[in-house]
Amino acid sequence: PVFILLHTPASSSSAAGSSPLKSLFQYIDDHQDQFIQRLAEWVAVQSESSDPAKWIEVEKMLNITAQRIREMGGSVELADVGTQQLSSGAVVPVPPVLLAEFPGDPKKATLCIYGHVDVQPAKKEDGWATNPYNLTEISGNLYGRGATDNKGPVLAWLHAVEVYQAIEQEIPLNLKFIIEGTEESGSFGLRELIMERNDSFFADVDYIVISDSVWASRNPALTYGARGSSYFFVEVDGPVDDFHSGVYGGSIHEPMTDLIALLASLVDHTGKILIPGVTDDVVPLTDSERKTYQNISFDLEDMKKVVGVKHFLQDTKVKVLMARWRHPSLSIHGIQGAFSEPGIKTVIPGRVIGKFSIRHVPSMNPPDVERKVQEHLKQVFNGLRSPNRMKVTSAIGAKPWVGKLCDNQYVAGGKAIKNVFGMEPELIREGSTVPILQDFQEVTGKSVMMLPIGGHDDGEHSKNEKISRYNFIEGTKLFAAYIYEHLMGGKND
Ligand SMILES: CC(C)C[C@H](NC(=O)CN)C(=O)O
Numbered sequence: 001p002v003f004i005l006l007h008t009p010a011s012s013s014s015a016a017g018s019s020p021l022k023s024l025f026q027y028i029d030d031h032q033d034q035f036i037q038r039l040a041e042w043v044a045v046q047s048e049s050s051d052p053a054k055w056i057e058v059e060k061m062l063n064i065t066a067q068r069i070r071e072m073g074g075s076v077e078l079a080d081v082g083t084q085q086l087s088s089g090a091v092v093p094v095p096p097v098l099l100a101e102f103p104g105d106p107k108k109a110t111l112c113i114y115g116h117v118d119v120q121p122a123k124k125e126d127g128w129a130t131n132p133y134n135l136t137e138i139s140g141n142l143y144g145r146g147a148t149d150n151k152g153p154v155l156a157w158l159h160a161v162e163v164y165q166a167i168e169q170e171i172p173l174n175l176k177f178i179i180e181g182t183e184e185s186g187s188f189g190l191r192e193l194i195m196e197r198n199d200s201f202f203a204d205v206d207y208i209v210i211s212d213s214v215w216a217s218r219n220p221a222l223t224y225g226a227r228g229s230s231y232f233f234v235e236v237d238g239p240v241d242d243f244h245s246g247v248y249g250g251s252i253h254e255p256m257t258d259l260i261a262l263l264a265s266l267v268d269h270t271g272k273i274l275i276p277g278v279t280d281d282v283v284p285l286t287d288s289e290r291k292t293y294q295n296i297s298f299d300l301e302d303m304k305k306v307v308g309v310k311h312f313l314q315d316t317k318v319k320v321l322m323a324r325w326r327h328p329s330l331s332i333h334g335i336q337g338a339f340s341e342p343g344i345k346t347v348i349p350g351r352v353i354g355k356f357s358i359r360h361v362p363s364m365n366p367p368d369v370e371r372k373v374q375e376h377l378k379q380v381f382n383g384l385r386s387p388n389r390m391k392v393t394s395a396i397g398a399k400p401w402v403g404k405l406c407d408n409q410y411v412a413g414g415k416a417i418k419n420v421f422g423m424e425p426e427l428i429r430e431g432s433t434v435p436i437l438q439d440f441q442e443v444t445g446k447s448v449m450m451l452p453i454g455g456h457d458d459g460e461h462s463k464n465e466k467i468s469r470y471n472f473i474e475g476t477k478l479f480a481a482y483i484y485e486h487l488m489g490g491k492n493d
Pocket residue numbers: 149150183184185186212213229396398432433434435460
Protein backbone atom coordinates (compact mmCIF):
# COMPACT_ATOMS: atom_id res chain seq x y z
CA PRO A 1 0.00 0.00 0.00
CA VAL A 2 1.06 3.60 -0.61
CA PHE A 3 0.63 5.91 2.37
CA ILE A 4 1.54 9.35 1.09
CA LEU A 5 -0.27 12.17 2.80
CA LEU A 6 -1.76 14.42 0.22
CA HIS A 7 -1.35 18.17 0.28
CA THR A 8 -3.83 20.06 -1.85
CA PRO A 9 -2.82 23.71 -2.07
CA ALA A 10 -5.62 25.99 -3.24
CA SER A 11 -4.87 26.91 -6.86
CA SER A 12 -5.95 30.07 -8.62
CA SER A 13 -8.28 28.01 -10.81
CA SER A 14 -9.89 26.32 -7.84
CA ALA A 15 -11.49 29.20 -6.00
CA ALA A 16 -15.06 28.29 -5.06
CA GLY A 17 -16.01 31.84 -5.92
CA SER A 18 -14.78 31.62 -9.51
CA SER A 19 -17.67 32.16 -11.86
CA PRO A 20 -18.15 28.74 -13.58
CA LEU A 21 -18.29 26.96 -10.23
CA LYS A 22 -20.50 29.63 -8.75
CA SER A 23 -22.98 29.22 -11.60
CA LEU A 24 -22.81 25.42 -11.41
CA PHE A 25 -23.43 25.48 -7.64
CA GLN A 26 -26.25 28.00 -7.98
CA TYR A 27 -28.00 25.82 -10.54
CA ILE A 28 -27.70 22.80 -8.24
CA ASP A 29 -29.15 24.74 -5.29
CA ASP A 30 -32.01 26.01 -7.44
CA HIS A 31 -32.88 22.52 -8.73
CA GLN A 32 -32.46 20.44 -5.58
CA ASP A 33 -36.13 19.52 -5.25
CA GLN A 34 -36.19 18.34 -8.85
CA PHE A 35 -33.06 16.23 -8.23
CA ILE A 36 -34.63 14.69 -5.12
CA GLN A 37 -37.84 13.96 -7.03
CA ARG A 38 -35.77 12.02 -9.57
CA LEU A 39 -34.10 10.08 -6.74
CA ALA A 40 -37.60 9.20 -5.43
CA GLU A 41 -38.46 7.79 -8.88
CA TRP A 42 -35.29 5.66 -8.88
CA VAL A 43 -35.77 4.44 -5.31
CA ALA A 44 -39.34 3.35 -6.20
CA VAL A 45 -37.92 0.63 -8.47
CA GLN A 46 -37.35 -2.51 -6.35
CA SER A 47 -34.16 -3.50 -8.18
CA GLU A 48 -32.96 -6.17 -5.73
CA SER A 49 -30.29 -8.28 -7.41
CA SER A 50 -30.15 -11.03 -4.76
CA ASP A 51 -33.33 -12.61 -6.16
CA PRO A 52 -33.24 -13.50 -9.89
CA ALA A 53 -37.05 -13.25 -9.86
CA LYS A 54 -36.53 -9.51 -9.38
CA TRP A 55 -33.99 -9.08 -12.18
CA ILE A 56 -36.84 -7.72 -14.28
CA GLU A 57 -36.85 -4.74 -11.87
CA VAL A 58 -33.06 -4.47 -12.18
CA GLU A 59 -33.44 -4.31 -15.98
CA LYS A 60 -36.18 -1.72 -15.61
CA MET A 61 -33.77 0.38 -13.53
CA LEU A 62 -31.00 0.00 -16.11
CA ASN A 63 -33.45 1.06 -18.85
CA ILE A 64 -34.49 4.14 -16.87
CA THR A 65 -30.80 5.04 -16.45
CA ALA A 66 -30.14 4.44 -20.16
CA GLN A 67 -33.11 6.61 -21.11
CA ARG A 68 -31.89 9.46 -18.89
CA ILE A 69 -28.40 9.32 -20.44
CA ARG A 70 -29.84 9.30 -23.96
CA GLU A 71 -32.01 12.33 -23.13
CA MET A 72 -28.78 14.06 -22.06
CA GLY A 73 -27.14 13.32 -25.42
CA GLY A 74 -25.08 10.28 -24.43
CA SER A 75 -24.91 7.08 -26.44
CA VAL A 76 -25.73 3.88 -24.58
CA GLU A 77 -25.03 0.21 -25.08
CA LEU A 78 -26.65 -2.41 -22.84
CA ALA A 79 -23.94 -5.06 -23.04
CA ASP A 80 -24.77 -8.73 -22.65
CA VAL A 81 -22.86 -10.41 -19.80
CA GLY A 82 -24.09 -13.96 -20.24
CA THR A 83 -26.15 -16.23 -18.05
CA GLN A 84 -26.22 -17.64 -14.52
CA GLN A 85 -27.32 -21.07 -13.41
CA LEU A 86 -29.71 -20.88 -10.45
CA SER A 87 -29.79 -23.43 -7.59
CA SER A 88 -32.92 -24.88 -9.26
CA GLY A 89 -30.76 -25.70 -12.29
CA ALA A 90 -32.50 -23.12 -14.50
CA VAL A 91 -30.21 -20.94 -16.62
CA VAL A 92 -31.23 -17.27 -16.79
CA PRO A 93 -29.74 -14.22 -18.54
CA VAL A 94 -27.94 -11.79 -16.21
CA PRO A 95 -29.07 -8.14 -16.37
CA PRO A 96 -26.91 -6.29 -18.91
CA VAL A 97 -24.19 -3.77 -18.11
CA LEU A 98 -24.75 -0.19 -19.25
CA LEU A 99 -21.83 1.35 -21.16
CA ALA A 100 -22.35 5.00 -22.06
CA GLU A 101 -20.35 7.86 -23.45
CA PHE A 102 -20.89 11.52 -24.14
CA PRO A 103 -19.54 13.11 -27.34
CA GLY A 104 -15.85 13.74 -26.70
CA ASP A 105 -12.78 15.64 -27.77
CA PRO A 106 -9.57 13.59 -28.29
CA LYS A 107 -7.52 16.43 -26.78
CA LYS A 108 -9.23 16.01 -23.40
CA ALA A 109 -8.62 13.34 -20.78
CA THR A 110 -11.37 10.77 -20.30
CA LEU A 111 -13.10 10.02 -17.02
CA CYS A 112 -15.10 6.82 -16.59
CA ILE A 113 -17.66 6.79 -13.77
CA TYR A 114 -18.69 3.40 -12.35
CA GLY A 115 -21.79 2.77 -10.26
CA HIS A 116 -24.62 0.32 -9.71
CA VAL A 117 -28.42 0.60 -9.65
CA ASP A 118 -29.26 -2.70 -7.96
CA VAL A 119 -29.97 -2.74 -4.22
CA GLN A 120 -29.94 -5.07 -1.24
CA PRO A 121 -33.33 -6.57 -0.29
CA ALA A 122 -35.64 -4.47 1.91
CA LYS A 123 -39.05 -5.03 3.49
CA LYS A 124 -41.04 -2.71 5.73
CA GLU A 125 -41.34 -5.67 8.17
CA ASP A 126 -37.55 -5.64 8.62
CA GLY A 127 -38.20 -2.69 10.91
CA TRP A 128 -38.12 0.26 8.55
CA ALA A 129 -39.86 3.35 9.92
CA THR A 130 -41.04 4.18 6.38
CA ASN A 131 -41.74 2.22 3.19
CA PRO A 132 -38.21 1.43 1.89
CA TYR A 133 -39.27 2.03 -1.71
CA ASN A 134 -40.98 5.34 -1.06
CA LEU A 135 -38.25 7.97 -0.59
CA THR A 136 -39.28 9.92 2.50
CA GLU A 137 -37.67 13.08 3.81
CA ILE A 138 -37.54 13.41 7.59
CA SER A 139 -35.46 16.14 9.28
CA GLY A 140 -33.20 16.63 6.28
CA ASN A 141 -32.64 12.91 5.64
CA LEU A 142 -33.90 11.07 2.56
CA TYR A 143 -34.84 7.54 3.65
CA GLY A 144 -35.14 4.75 1.09
CA ARG A 145 -33.40 1.59 -0.14
CA GLY A 146 -30.58 2.58 -2.47
CA ALA A 147 -30.67 6.26 -1.41
CA THR A 148 -26.96 6.11 -0.58
CA ASP A 149 -26.01 2.65 -1.99
CA ASN A 150 -25.85 3.47 -4.81
CA LYS A 151 -28.71 5.19 -6.66
CA GLY A 152 -28.17 8.58 -4.97
CA PRO A 153 -24.49 8.87 -5.95
CA VAL A 154 -25.07 7.55 -9.52
CA LEU A 155 -27.82 10.10 -9.99
CA ALA A 156 -25.66 12.84 -8.47
CA TRP A 157 -23.04 12.14 -11.17
CA LEU A 158 -25.69 12.42 -13.91
CA HIS A 159 -27.00 15.62 -12.33
CA ALA A 160 -23.48 17.05 -12.28
CA VAL A 161 -23.25 16.49 -16.05
CA GLU A 162 -26.76 17.88 -16.56
CA VAL A 163 -25.76 21.07 -14.75
CA TYR A 164 -22.82 21.69 -17.11
CA GLN A 165 -25.15 21.20 -20.04
CA ALA A 166 -27.87 23.44 -18.58
CA ILE A 167 -25.59 26.42 -18.02
CA GLU A 168 -23.67 25.68 -21.23
CA GLN A 169 -20.36 25.35 -19.44
CA GLU A 170 -17.79 23.35 -21.39
CA ILE A 171 -17.00 20.02 -19.68
CA PRO A 172 -13.20 19.79 -19.37
CA LEU A 173 -13.19 15.99 -19.65
CA ASN A 174 -14.65 13.32 -21.90
CA LEU A 175 -17.15 11.33 -19.89
CA LYS A 176 -18.02 7.65 -19.93
CA PHE A 177 -20.29 5.68 -17.58
CA ILE A 178 -20.31 2.00 -16.67
CA ILE A 179 -23.39 1.13 -14.63
CA GLU A 180 -24.27 -2.39 -13.58
CA GLY A 181 -27.16 -4.21 -11.94
CA THR A 182 -25.58 -7.03 -9.93
CA GLU A 183 -22.96 -5.33 -7.73
CA GLU A 184 -24.79 -6.41 -4.59
CA SER A 185 -24.54 -10.02 -5.74
CA GLY A 186 -20.92 -10.03 -6.89
CA SER A 187 -20.98 -8.29 -10.33
CA PHE A 188 -21.78 -11.25 -12.59
CA GLY A 189 -19.79 -11.21 -15.84
CA LEU A 190 -18.34 -7.74 -15.30
CA ARG A 191 -14.67 -8.73 -15.11
CA GLU A 192 -15.03 -10.63 -18.40
CA LEU A 193 -16.74 -7.60 -20.01
CA ILE A 194 -13.93 -5.29 -18.89
CA MET A 195 -11.35 -7.69 -20.33
CA GLU A 196 -13.30 -7.90 -23.58
CA ARG A 197 -13.63 -4.09 -23.85
CA ASN A 198 -10.16 -3.22 -22.58
CA ASP A 199 -8.94 -2.29 -26.06
CA SER A 200 -12.13 -0.50 -27.08
CA PHE A 201 -14.32 1.15 -24.42
CA PHE A 202 -11.46 1.46 -21.92
CA ALA A 203 -8.67 2.26 -24.41
CA ASP A 204 -8.92 6.05 -24.06
CA VAL A 205 -10.01 6.10 -20.40
CA ASP A 206 -7.52 7.90 -18.14
CA TYR A 207 -9.37 7.86 -14.83
CA ILE A 208 -11.96 5.61 -13.24
CA VAL A 209 -13.93 7.07 -10.34
CA ILE A 210 -16.30 5.20 -8.04
CA SER A 211 -18.71 6.77 -5.56
CA ASP A 212 -20.04 3.65 -3.86
CA SER A 213 -18.99 4.15 -0.24
CA VAL A 214 -19.39 6.52 2.68
CA TRP A 215 -17.28 8.97 4.69
CA ALA A 216 -15.71 7.70 7.93
CA SER A 217 -16.88 10.70 9.94
CA ARG A 218 -18.62 14.02 9.32
CA ASN A 219 -15.64 15.08 7.19
CA PRO A 220 -15.58 14.64 3.40
CA ALA A 221 -13.09 12.07 2.22
CA LEU A 222 -11.12 10.51 -0.59
CA THR A 223 -10.96 6.72 -0.35
CA TYR A 224 -7.83 4.80 -1.37
CA GLY A 225 -8.58 1.25 -0.20
CA ALA A 226 -11.43 -1.22 0.19
CA ARG A 227 -11.76 -4.74 1.54
CA GLY A 228 -12.58 -7.67 -0.69
CA SER A 229 -15.13 -10.37 0.06
CA SER A 230 -15.79 -14.08 -0.33
CA TYR A 231 -19.35 -15.21 0.27
CA PHE A 232 -20.14 -18.83 1.22
CA PHE A 233 -23.14 -21.12 1.39
CA VAL A 234 -22.79 -24.17 3.64
CA GLU A 235 -25.66 -26.56 3.11
CA VAL A 236 -26.58 -29.46 5.41
CA ASP A 237 -29.12 -31.85 4.00
CA GLY A 238 -30.34 -35.09 5.55
CA PRO A 239 -33.87 -36.27 6.35
CA VAL A 240 -36.18 -36.56 3.35
CA ASP A 241 -38.50 -33.93 4.82
CA ASP A 242 -39.10 -31.51 7.70
CA PHE A 243 -40.17 -33.62 10.71
CA HIS A 244 -42.03 -33.27 14.03
CA SER A 245 -39.48 -32.72 16.80
CA GLY A 246 -41.73 -34.58 19.27
CA VAL A 247 -41.46 -37.72 17.15
CA TYR A 248 -37.92 -37.54 15.80
CA GLY A 249 -36.18 -35.11 18.18
CA GLY A 250 -33.46 -37.06 20.00
CA SER A 251 -33.18 -39.84 17.44
CA ILE A 252 -31.95 -38.15 14.28
CA HIS A 253 -28.91 -36.03 13.47
CA GLU A 254 -30.58 -32.70 12.93
CA PRO A 255 -29.22 -30.69 9.98
CA MET A 256 -29.65 -27.47 11.96
CA THR A 257 -27.59 -28.80 14.89
CA ASP A 258 -24.83 -29.81 12.45
CA LEU A 259 -24.99 -26.41 10.81
CA ILE A 260 -24.78 -24.52 14.11
CA ALA A 261 -21.65 -26.54 14.99
CA LEU A 262 -20.14 -25.68 11.60
CA LEU A 263 -20.94 -21.97 11.89
CA ALA A 264 -19.67 -21.84 15.47
CA SER A 265 -16.32 -23.21 14.30
CA LEU A 266 -15.70 -20.22 12.03
CA VAL A 267 -15.34 -17.24 14.37
CA ASP A 268 -15.34 -16.67 18.14
CA HIS A 269 -17.16 -14.07 20.22
CA THR A 270 -14.17 -11.69 20.05
CA GLY A 271 -14.33 -11.65 16.25
CA LYS A 272 -11.24 -13.89 15.91
CA ILE A 273 -11.39 -15.99 12.73
CA LEU A 274 -10.86 -19.65 13.72
CA ILE A 275 -10.23 -21.12 10.26
CA PRO A 276 -6.56 -22.22 10.20
CA GLY A 277 -4.32 -20.14 7.95
CA VAL A 278 -6.90 -17.59 6.78
CA THR A 279 -5.15 -14.60 8.36
CA ASP A 280 -1.58 -15.74 7.53
CA ASP A 281 -1.11 -13.43 4.54
CA VAL A 282 -2.34 -10.17 6.09
CA VAL A 283 0.38 -7.53 5.58
CA PRO A 284 2.14 -6.57 8.82
CA LEU A 285 1.42 -3.14 10.31
CA THR A 286 4.18 -0.54 9.97
CA ASP A 287 4.63 2.58 12.09
CA SER A 288 3.87 4.86 9.15
CA GLU A 289 0.65 3.03 8.45
CA ARG A 290 -0.37 3.18 12.12
CA LYS A 291 0.06 6.98 12.03
CA THR A 292 -2.45 7.27 9.17
CA TYR A 293 -5.24 6.08 11.49
CA GLN A 294 -4.42 8.49 14.31
CA ASN A 295 -5.46 11.64 12.44
CA ILE A 296 -8.79 10.36 11.14
CA SER A 297 -11.57 12.39 12.74
CA PHE A 298 -13.56 9.27 13.56
CA ASP A 299 -15.47 9.78 16.79
CA LEU A 300 -15.79 6.53 18.72
CA GLU A 301 -18.51 7.87 21.05
CA ASP A 302 -20.54 9.16 18.10
CA MET A 303 -20.16 5.82 16.33
CA LYS A 304 -21.37 3.93 19.42
CA LYS A 305 -24.52 6.07 19.34
CA VAL A 306 -25.03 5.47 15.60
CA VAL A 307 -24.71 1.71 16.08
CA GLY A 308 -26.53 1.60 19.42
CA VAL A 309 -23.87 -0.28 21.41
CA LYS A 310 -22.05 0.39 24.70
CA HIS A 311 -18.70 -0.74 23.33
CA PHE A 312 -17.01 -2.26 20.31
CA LEU A 313 -14.75 -5.31 20.18
CA GLN A 314 -11.83 -2.86 20.19
CA ASP A 315 -11.41 -0.10 22.75
CA THR A 316 -9.67 2.66 20.77
CA LYS A 317 -10.42 4.61 17.62
CA VAL A 318 -7.24 3.37 15.93
CA LYS A 319 -8.06 -0.27 16.65
CA VAL A 320 -11.66 0.09 15.45
CA LEU A 321 -10.48 1.72 12.22
CA MET A 322 -7.87 -1.00 11.71
CA ALA A 323 -10.54 -3.67 12.29
CA ARG A 324 -12.67 -2.04 9.59
CA TRP A 325 -9.99 -1.27 7.02
CA ARG A 326 -6.89 -3.46 7.41
CA HIS A 327 -7.95 -6.68 9.15
CA PRO A 328 -10.13 -9.45 7.73
CA SER A 329 -13.46 -10.22 9.38
CA LEU A 330 -15.96 -13.04 9.21
CA SER A 331 -19.72 -12.42 9.51
CA ILE A 332 -22.58 -14.91 9.65
CA HIS A 333 -25.53 -13.56 7.67
CA GLY A 334 -28.38 -16.01 7.83
CA ILE A 335 -29.81 -19.52 7.66
CA GLN A 336 -32.07 -20.42 4.77
CA GLY A 337 -34.62 -23.13 5.54
CA ALA A 338 -34.74 -22.29 9.24
CA PHE A 339 -38.03 -21.27 10.80
CA SER A 340 -37.75 -17.50 11.14
CA GLU A 341 -41.35 -16.28 11.32
CA PRO A 342 -42.84 -14.95 14.57
CA GLY A 343 -44.57 -17.53 16.79
CA ILE A 344 -43.98 -21.19 17.58
CA LYS A 345 -43.31 -24.08 15.20
CA THR A 346 -41.77 -27.34 16.46
CA VAL A 347 -40.35 -28.61 13.21
CA ILE A 348 -36.92 -30.15 12.52
CA PRO A 349 -35.87 -28.57 9.21
CA GLY A 350 -34.64 -31.22 6.78
CA ARG A 351 -32.30 -28.95 4.80
CA VAL A 352 -30.64 -25.74 5.92
CA ILE A 353 -28.14 -23.39 4.27
CA GLY A 354 -25.88 -21.20 6.37
CA LYS A 355 -24.56 -18.00 4.77
CA PHE A 356 -21.36 -16.25 5.80
CA SER A 357 -18.70 -14.04 4.28
CA ILE A 358 -15.07 -13.13 4.89
CA ARG A 359 -13.79 -9.61 4.18
CA HIS A 360 -10.32 -9.75 2.61
CA VAL A 361 -7.49 -7.29 3.07
CA PRO A 362 -4.11 -6.94 1.34
CA SER A 363 -2.45 -9.44 0.62
CA MET A 364 -5.15 -12.09 1.03
CA ASN A 365 -6.04 -14.14 -2.00
CA PRO A 366 -9.75 -15.17 -2.30
CA PRO A 367 -9.13 -18.60 -4.00
CA ASP A 368 -6.61 -19.47 -1.29
CA VAL A 369 -9.06 -18.45 1.45
CA GLU A 370 -11.84 -20.42 -0.23
CA ARG A 371 -9.69 -23.56 -0.23
CA LYS A 372 -8.93 -23.14 3.49
CA VAL A 373 -12.63 -22.65 4.29
CA GLN A 374 -13.53 -25.82 2.37
CA GLU A 375 -10.84 -27.88 4.14
CA HIS A 376 -11.80 -26.55 7.57
CA LEU A 377 -15.54 -27.19 7.22
CA LYS A 378 -14.90 -30.67 5.85
CA GLN A 379 -12.75 -31.49 8.86
CA VAL A 380 -15.27 -30.13 11.38
CA PHE A 381 -18.14 -31.94 9.66
CA ASN A 382 -16.23 -35.24 9.65
CA GLY A 383 -15.76 -34.79 13.39
CA LEU A 384 -19.54 -34.64 13.86
CA ARG A 385 -19.93 -38.19 12.50
CA SER A 386 -23.27 -37.16 11.03
CA PRO A 387 -25.03 -39.18 8.29
CA ASN A 388 -26.20 -35.89 6.75
CA ARG A 389 -24.59 -34.39 3.67
CA MET A 390 -22.64 -31.12 3.67
CA LYS A 391 -21.89 -28.95 0.63
CA VAL A 392 -19.87 -25.72 0.67
CA THR A 393 -20.08 -23.30 -2.27
CA SER A 394 -18.49 -19.94 -2.78
CA ALA A 395 -20.65 -17.34 -4.51
CA ILE A 396 -18.39 -14.29 -4.56
CA GLY A 397 -14.59 -13.95 -4.60
CA ALA A 398 -13.79 -10.23 -4.70
CA LYS A 399 -10.25 -9.01 -4.13
CA PRO A 400 -9.26 -6.14 -1.82
CA TRP A 401 -8.12 -2.88 -3.43
CA VAL A 402 -5.50 -0.25 -2.63
CA GLY A 403 -5.31 2.84 -4.86
CA LYS A 404 -2.39 5.10 -5.67
CA LEU A 405 -2.60 8.35 -3.74
CA CYS A 406 -0.04 9.91 -6.06
CA ASP A 407 -2.45 9.75 -9.04
CA ASN A 408 -3.58 13.09 -10.48
CA GLN A 409 -7.21 12.50 -9.71
CA TYR A 410 -6.60 12.53 -5.96
CA VAL A 411 -5.34 16.11 -6.39
CA ALA A 412 -8.48 17.06 -8.37
CA GLY A 413 -10.62 15.33 -5.73
CA GLY A 414 -8.86 17.20 -2.92
CA LYS A 415 -9.33 20.57 -4.63
CA ALA A 416 -12.99 19.84 -5.29
CA ILE A 417 -13.56 18.98 -1.61
CA LYS A 418 -11.88 22.21 -0.61
CA ASN A 419 -14.10 24.16 -2.99
CA VAL A 420 -17.34 22.66 -1.77
CA PHE A 421 -16.70 21.97 1.92
CA GLY A 422 -13.88 24.42 2.66
CA MET A 423 -11.60 21.78 4.16
CA GLU A 424 -8.89 19.28 3.26
CA PRO A 425 -10.10 15.77 2.40
CA GLU A 426 -9.79 13.01 4.92
CA LEU A 427 -7.83 10.12 3.37
CA ILE A 428 -9.65 6.95 4.29
CA ARG A 429 -10.13 3.31 3.42
CA GLU A 430 -13.40 1.43 3.19
CA GLY A 431 -14.49 -1.67 5.08
CA SER A 432 -17.01 -2.80 2.50
CA THR A 433 -16.40 -4.18 -0.96
CA VAL A 434 -16.90 -3.08 -4.54
CA PRO A 435 -16.32 -6.44 -6.24
CA ILE A 436 -15.00 -4.96 -9.50
CA LEU A 437 -12.65 -2.34 -7.98
CA GLN A 438 -9.39 -4.28 -8.05
CA ASP A 439 -10.29 -5.75 -11.45
CA PHE A 440 -10.61 -2.23 -12.87
CA GLN A 441 -7.08 -1.42 -11.67
CA GLU A 442 -5.59 -4.80 -12.62
CA VAL A 443 -7.21 -5.29 -16.02
CA THR A 444 -7.24 -1.72 -17.37
CA GLY A 445 -4.12 -0.44 -15.57
CA LYS A 446 -5.90 2.94 -15.24
CA SER A 447 -5.98 5.25 -12.24
CA VAL A 448 -8.83 4.30 -9.88
CA MET A 449 -10.19 6.46 -7.05
CA MET A 450 -13.20 6.34 -4.75
CA LEU A 451 -14.94 9.68 -4.22
CA PRO A 452 -17.69 9.06 -1.66
CA ILE A 453 -20.60 11.38 -0.89
CA GLY A 454 -22.49 9.13 1.56
CA GLY A 455 -22.56 10.07 5.26
CA HIS A 456 -20.91 7.90 7.94
CA ASP A 457 -24.35 7.13 9.44
CA ASP A 458 -26.23 6.34 6.20
CA GLY A 459 -26.86 2.71 7.16
CA GLU A 460 -26.14 1.04 3.82
CA HIS A 461 -27.77 -2.40 3.58
CA SER A 462 -29.69 -1.93 6.82
CA LYS A 463 -33.17 -0.76 7.64
CA ASN A 464 -33.72 3.00 7.38
CA GLU A 465 -30.94 3.49 4.81
CA LYS A 466 -30.72 7.17 3.94
CA ILE A 467 -28.69 9.93 2.37
CA SER A 468 -29.04 13.41 3.76
CA ARG A 469 -30.32 16.19 1.53
CA TYR A 470 -27.06 17.99 2.40
CA ASN A 471 -24.84 15.12 1.23
CA PHE A 472 -26.90 14.51 -1.91
CA ILE A 473 -26.89 18.15 -2.98
CA GLU A 474 -23.37 19.10 -1.82
CA GLY A 475 -22.23 15.76 -3.27
CA THR A 476 -23.62 16.83 -6.65
CA LYS A 477 -21.59 20.03 -6.31
CA LEU A 478 -18.54 17.95 -5.38
CA PHE A 479 -18.84 15.93 -8.60
CA ALA A 480 -19.32 19.09 -10.68
CA ALA A 481 -16.28 20.64 -8.98
CA TYR A 482 -14.23 17.47 -9.41
CA ILE A 483 -14.91 17.53 -13.16
CA TYR A 484 -13.97 21.22 -13.21
CA GLU A 485 -10.78 20.73 -11.24
CA HIS A 486 -9.49 17.95 -13.44
CA LEU A 487 -6.40 18.70 -15.43
CA MET A 488 -7.74 20.25 -18.60
CA GLY A 489 -6.84 17.80 -21.35
CA GLY A 490 -4.16 16.26 -19.13
CA LYS A 491 -3.40 12.56 -19.15
CA ASN A 492 -2.53 10.67 -16.00
CA ASP A 493 1.23 10.27 -15.50
C1 LIG B 1 -19.85 -8.31 -2.41
C2 LIG B 1 -20.80 -7.46 -1.63
C3 LIG B 1 -22.20 -7.97 -1.80
C4 LIG B 1 -20.70 -6.05 -2.07
C5 LIG B 1 -21.28 -5.04 -1.12
N1 LIG B 1 -20.96 -3.74 -1.64
C6 LIG B 1 -21.34 -2.60 -1.10
O1 LIG B 1 -22.02 -2.54 -0.11
C7 LIG B 1 -20.90 -1.35 -1.80
N2 LIG B 1 -21.56 -0.22 -1.32
C8 LIG B 1 -20.73 -5.23 0.27
O2 LIG B 1 -21.39 -5.90 1.08
O3 LIG B 1 -19.65 -4.73 0.58
